[in-house]
Amino acid sequence: MLKLGGSVVTDKERPETLDGPALERSAAAVASALAEGALEDGLVIVHGGGSFGHHHASEHGVTTTEGTDEIGAVTDIHGAMETLNRFVLSRLHEQDVPAVPVHPFSTAYRDEAGTLHLPTGQIDAMLEAGFVPVLYGDIVATAESGATIISGDELVTHLARALGADRVGLCSTVPGVLDEDGAVVDRITSFEDVDAILGESEATDVTGGMAGKVRTLLELEAPASIFGLESIDSFLAGDAVGTSIE
Ligand SMILES: Nc1ncnc2c1ncn2[C@@H]1O[C@H](COP(=O)(O)OP(=O)(O)OP(=O)(O)O)[C@@H](O)[C@H]1O
Numbered sequence: 001m002l003k004l005g006g007s008v009v010t011d012k013e014r015p016e017t018l019d020g021p022a023l024e025r026s027a028a029a030v031a032s033a034l035a036e037g038a039l040e041d042g043l044v045i046v047h048g049g050g051s052f053g054h055h056h057a058s059e060h061g062v063t064t065t066e067g068t069d070e071i072g073a074v075t076d077i078h079g080a081m082e083t084l085n086r087f088v089l090s091r092l093h094e095q096d097v098p099a100v101p102v103h104p105f106s107t108a109y110r111d112e113a114g115t116l117h118l119p120t121g122q123i124d125a126m127l128e129a130g131f132v133p134v135l136y137g138d139i140v141a142t143a144e145s146g147a148t149i150i151s152g153d154e155l156v157t158h159l160a161r162a163l164g165a166d167r168v169g170l171c172s173t174v175p176g177v178l179d180e181d182g183a184v185v186d187r188i189t190s191f192e193d194v195d196a197i198l199g200e201s202e203a204t205d206v207t208g209g210m211a212g213k214v215r216t217l218l219e220l221e222a223p224a225s226i227f228g229l230e231s232i233d234s235f236l237a238g239d240a241v242g243t244s245i246e
Pocket residue numbers: 004005006007008047048049050051054152171172173174176177178179197198199200201202203205207208209210211
């Protein structure tokens with residue numbers, strides 16, 4: 001599983017603005033890894049919302065817990081994420097990566113307890129066919145709340161469990177989780193280890209930023225890491241990179 005953070009693929013400070021060079025760098029790294037046979041068991045990509053999803057979600061006051069039943073909010077948020085997904089797919093196709101879209105708004109929902117339901121049989125079939133499924137943080141119908149945001153990080157955790165992922169990597173704009181001196185923390189085994197150093201995202205973010213990431217990944221059985229774009233080739237090659245969350 002590879003998550004491309006929204007802060008990587010977009011300029012999170014400017015609404016609906018891609019970070020073209022970072023997106024191309026990410027696509028090239030995936031293409032190289034596929035060509036070198038480093039991903040024989042398959043690859044699932046999830047990308048974040050960046051300045052597409054977070055911008056519109058913030059404008060409409062929608063978060064992972066604050067829902068909406070306004071069709072304008074749903075179409076603005078999902079529409080922006082579909083647009084970003086098309087840009088991500090096109091960059092992957094330019095590198096001959098057989099990427100295919102899986103749209104969370106149409107395939108997932110939350111129940112009354114807020115539990116995410118997302119079938120993965122179609123993803124298994126896509127992987128068997130040699131495709132690279134690409135999902136993304138989105139808005140999903142939510143029992144008794146209209147629709148709420150699903151973060152890419154939550155999707156990664158759900159999919160890693162359902163698909164039995166060997167490894168999970170979250171690529172962001174920082175080289176890992178940083179301590180108070182700005183050094184990369186090698187390993188995190190409990191949230192209390194780093195609670196004090198986890199701040200907010202620098203830009204608009206409605207899904208919990210780095211603290212949300214660490215909390216989500218700690219729930220995983222599979223080995224997970226948070227790393228910067230400069231380490232994406234090493235992660236895809238199977239090397240230890242950035243901060244390991246265990
Ligand atoms: N201790 C920390 N170490 C590293 N980054 C931190 C820390 N505390 C807060 N941050 C912030 O968290 C940000 C990364 O979280 P963010 O959610 O923005 O990433 P992302 O996954 O790329 O975005 P998105 O949620 O849109 O996919 C960093 O850019 C940094 O500003």
